[in-house]
Amino acid sequence: MKSLLAQSCFAERRARLMAQMTPKSIAIIPSAQLQPRNRDVDYAFRQDSDFYYLSGFDEPNAVLVLVPGRAAGEYVVFCQDRDLEMEIWHGYRAGPEGLKQDYGADQAHPIDLIDDEMPKLLDGCERIYYAIGGDEQLDTQVRGWLNAIRAQARQGAVPPTEMVMLDHLLHEMRLFKSDEEAELMRQAGEISAQAHVRAMQVCKPGMTEYQLEAEITHHFAMNRCRQAAYPSIVGGGDNACVLHYTENSEELQDGDLVLIDAGCELDYYAGDITRTFPVNGRFSDEQKALYELVLKAQEACIELVRPGTPWADVHDRSVEIITEGLVELGLLQGDLEDLIERGAYREFYMHRIGHWLGMDVHDVGDYKVGGDWRPLEPGMVMTVEPGIYVSPFNEKVDARWRGIGIRIEDDVLVTEQGNEILSAVVPKQVDEIEALMRAAQNG
Numbered sequence: 001m002k003s004l005l006a007q008s009c010f011a012e013r014r015a016r017l018m019a020q021m022t023p024k025s026i027a028i029i030p031s032a033q034l035q036p037r038n039r040d041v042d043y044a045f046r047q048d049s050d051f052y053y054l055s056g057f058d059e060p061n062a063v064l065v066l067v068p069g070r071a072a073g074e075y076v077v078f079c080q081d082r083d084l085e086m087e088i089w090h091g092y093r094a095g096p097e098g099l100k101q102d103y104g105a106d107q108a109h110p111i112d113l114i115d116d117e118m119p120k121l122l123d124g125c126e127r128i129y130y131a132i133g134g135d136e137q138l139d140t141q142v143r144g145w146l147n148a149i150r151a152q153a154r155q156g157a158v159p160p161t162e163m164v165m166l167d168h169l170l171h172e173m174r175l176f177k178s179d180e181e182a183e184l185m186r187q188a189g190e191i192s193a194q195a196h197v198r199a200m201q202v203c204k205p206g207m208t209e210y211q212l213e214a215e216i217t218h219h220f221a222m223n224r225c226r227q228a229a230y231p232s233i234v235g236g237g238d239n240a241c242v243l244h245y246t247e248n249s250e251e252l253q254d255g256d257l258v259l260i261d262a263g264c265e266l267d268y269y270a271g272d273i274t275r276t277f278p279v280n281g282r283f284s285d286e287q288k289a290l291y292e293l294v295l296k297a298q299e300a301c302i303e304l305v306r307p308g309t310p311w312a313d314v315h316d317r318s319v320e321i322i323t324e325g326l327v328e329l330g331l332l333q334g335d336l337e338d339l340i341e342r343g344a345y346r347e348f349y350m351h352r353i354g355h356w357l358g359m360d361v362h363d364v365g366d367y368k369v370g371g372d373w374r375p376l377e378p379g380m381v382m383t384v385e386p387g388i389y390v391s392p393f394n395e396k397v398d399a400r401w402r403g404i405g406i407r408i409e410d411d412v413l414v415t416e417q418g419n420e421i422l423s424a425v426v427p428k429q430v431d432e433i434e435a436l437m438r439a440a441q442n443g
Helices: 007-020 049-055 084-090 095-102 111-122 136-150 167-175 179-202 209-222 237-241 285-304 311-329 336-341 430-442
Strands: 025-030 036-038 063-066 075-079 107-110 127-130 162-164 233-236 257-262 273-278 381-384 387-389 405-407 410-414 419-421
Touching: 007 049, 007 063, 007 167, 025 049, 025 136, 049 063, 049 167, 063 111, 075 095, 075 111, 095 107, 107 111, 111 136, 179 209, 179 257, 179 273, 179 410, 179 430, 209 233, 209 257, 233 237, 237 257, 237 405, 257 405, 273 285, 273 405, 273 430, 285 311, 285 381, 285 387, 285 405, 285 410, 285 430, 311 336
Parallel strands: 025 127, 075 107, 127 162
Antiparallel strands: 025 063, 063 075, 233 257, 257 273, 381 410, 387 405, 410 419
């Protein structure tokens, strides 16, 4: 499927990356490979995010090469050659000519020729930008290419003398979303949010978690998103207290909450939303008390998402509000500052406030710069997802609180003026959720 982004976007990214590379250097970026699922069946292919970010090309078994200043062409790709017999079975390939015609490659070669051509491209380069350790087979090939150049030293070949991890340059670029990327993420957020609305509308006691998941997946697929950005979490009752619960196999019970953490992937950009709501459409007193505490923390943290706020300040604010609220509700006892200092809240809130979001659901980019938490800047996208999880096995609290798990998560774009919530379509106020579910039940 062709990208929703124009090829000029990918060309501009390649140009920006090459502008940061040193003279007489080369960058090597491999594609993802097909991964076996079971006998004669592969998992659905998903391109490597770095490779796709620079190319928009979504076939496996390819290598992208950038050589700034190369007269014969700076952008070189090795890819699967056309093979009409294989294409009958597995689908059409672009081939080298398609890479040049449709994806802007200056030169393209069949992947079978890479061992012959790469030593020529490397000869005379002083530095290689390459994420060593990510692809063991390609690591071996790179060493082989270097050895081939060294073997020709007496004939005048000059091998590279330095290898630098490409990750920092490329991932710093990916951290800041362009207007075109922000629009894709806005659409991904809206599609994901609409799926959560659908889940609230159809949910009722007696459904299974996987049936609720199916409603979400169906909405994704009907809106051009065949793949979720990550395995959906649909946890009813005690299962909501398992942070990465993905079995989604239990029946939803009257009187329980259900926590859904799900987001679509639109043209390689992720949505990531969590909502928690009552299976029967009505919050109990205990559920409402904990829910409104989590919501209070989330709204305060979103308010902090603006240029200049250090990353850690957002998390620290969530800890303050949740700890204070747990004391007021009687789930924690003691001095507020002492409880925070010794991390007593971690029994109920054991994860960070959020993460970068983009092409990967836990997206790339440093959280610290020079040893300090980095300040937020326009173009960054992060999740804000505080939670409270009262283990069903926690005998230190009254039984009425046990087994309640709540997380509320939104996708937030940092803007020049403050922030934009990309997932705002799905309600999160108690009265809004109950009204939506009541209308669906009565309709």
